[in-house]
Amino acid sequence: MDLFVYGTLRSQKLMAAVAGGTVRCAVPAELSGYGVFPVDGNVVPFIAPQSGATAQGLVYEDLDDQQIARLDLYEGAFGYRVATVDVATAAGPRTVQCYLPPDGAAPGVGAWSLDVWEADHLAPAVLAATELFSYDPLPSFAAARGMWPMIEARAWSKHRAKAAPATRRFVPEPADFQITGARTPQGRFFRFESVDVRHRKFTGGQSDVLVREGFIGTDAAVVLPYDPVRDKVLLVEQARLGPRLRHDANPWMLEPVAGIVDARETPQAAALRECKEEAGVVVTRLEEAGAFYVSPGASTDYFYTYVGLCDLPQTEAYLGGLDDEAEDLRLHPMAFDDALALADSGEIATGPALFLLYWILRHKARLQGAA
Known part of the structure; x- marks a missing residue:
């Protein structure tokens, strides 16, 4: 499937997190007769018909069934549906698929900006998508929508985390505490994880691989x-x-x-x-x-x-x-x-x-x- 995206999925990092890996090809494209508007500040991009407007975006080519299934969950949980649209590219017009919002949803006022969104929201969006697709089996549309506020809250907690001062305690390098393996997480509202870890020892060298379990709150x-x-x-x-x-x-x-x-x-x-x-x-x-x-x-x-x-x-x-x-x-x-x-x-x-x-x-x- 060839897919036209106009909002947050134009970010290559988020698209990779949602699709399950780097997508092979992204072609710049335009969708005439549509504008992209903000919802809830500049957080959510919303596409809607607008006379004389043009939505800028990308066409991701040749998405496979697994990638489409992941995209369907990410978009379909919020009522977005696949529609066929005609877009313009440098090589000429193309007929592609596009996720459009549910009927009756209202756009915001003004223009949505990918650059503004990426500056403030890309990192937690990638964390949220990564958590959503870590469950096995994947949740249903209804379950994913119900889980989403807590998934986002956990993502923003991770994004907000900063190391406190270390005047007496050890100052680590990234390799000094590593998660080397993980089991499928459990829980829908809260989250429980079992992981394998190794860490630097005060006596030098690395610990053995240790099985540890944690409650992932917010x-x-x-x-x-x-x-x-x-x-x-x-x-x-x-x-x-x-x-x-x-x-x-x-x-x-x-x-x-x-x-x-x-x-x-x-x-x-x-x-x-x-x-x-x-x-x-x-x-x-x-x-x-x-x-x-x-x-x-x-x-x-x-x-x-x-x-x-x-x-x-x-x-x-x-x-x-x-x-x-x-x-x-x-x-x-x-x-x-x-x-x-x-x-x-x-x-x-x-x-x-x-x-x-x-x-x-x-x-x-x-x-x-x-x-």
């Missing part, structure tokens, strides 16, 4: 709302699976506000959004408390933590959360010293809550002095 924003004038915090109570699986008799936990940092979202934006969604709280200022791995021996989870300065006039517990996310939350406004007493008694048994309470304790004089 970055999360964690916020403890704090009213420095009233000296009050707000804790979230909800039922949690982890304690239940550990056979804890009471899986209802007291925690800060928290949520996944979505694809293309900053941790700060996620923190503010979650405070509104979970607790109905408007934060006037975020204090960065630290960013860290939660359990680096077996998990990629990485928390951006904040203290959110706000007004907490409430005196009684109240309900919160979003129904469409199946959130069943109870919010507890309380005096800071009462929260510390719960930490001392063990009733607060979640690491981020303990960490942020102790962070406030250390910085309380400054926070209250600036209030």
Whole structure:
């Protein structure tokens, strides 16, 4: 099959990740009577009929059945369908195939730019496509669409990762920690991987090949709302699976506000959004408390933590959360010293809550002095 592409698949790196390898030939081409528009900023290119417009693109030639099946999943999961179109090339007109958006979808305003998109979005797009096609068997269209937000969130977490300072710890070269083999990942919402690794030893040389298993999560924003004038915090109570699986008799936990940092979202934006969604709280200022791995021996989870300065006039517990996310939350406004007493008694048994309470304790004089 010869395929005309007009958007992100014009990027050779993304096309290789989707098609399963470098595509043999890409011929510049134009599709008259269509424009390419942005959706959600400059994130998604959307093609639509437009009088007098011309969509610039490429024709990938002689795609085989396996490549077409992968492209069908990548595009078809979102309702895009193959249509026959006539394009112009330097060698003359050609009849080719093209993925067109579903009926009723609306384009954005303005012109979509491949250069702008590649600068900000190419690397995580390749990571997301690589994960999608790592599953065996591949998911159905419906399953892929349902998995896609978490796939993208994981891709952006990897893209966001940067090494912290290393003044005491070892400074590695890329070859000092290698994944030498991997099994098919498991999981649809979260992801579980079993891999073979080798790493440099402190005594020199390389370790044996070690089988290791990991939970592939996402970055999360964690916020403890704090009213420095009233000296009050707000804790979230909800039922949690982890304690239940550990056979804890009471899986209802007291925690800060928290949520996944979505694809293309900053941790700060996620923190503010979650405070509104979970607790109905408007934060006037975020204090960065630290960013860290939660359990680096077996998990990629990485928390951006904040203290959110706000007004907490409430005196009684109240309900919160979003129904469409199946959130069943109870919010507890309380005096800071009462929260510390719960930490001392063990009733607060979640690491981020303990960490942020102790962070406030250390910085309380400054926070209250600036209030």
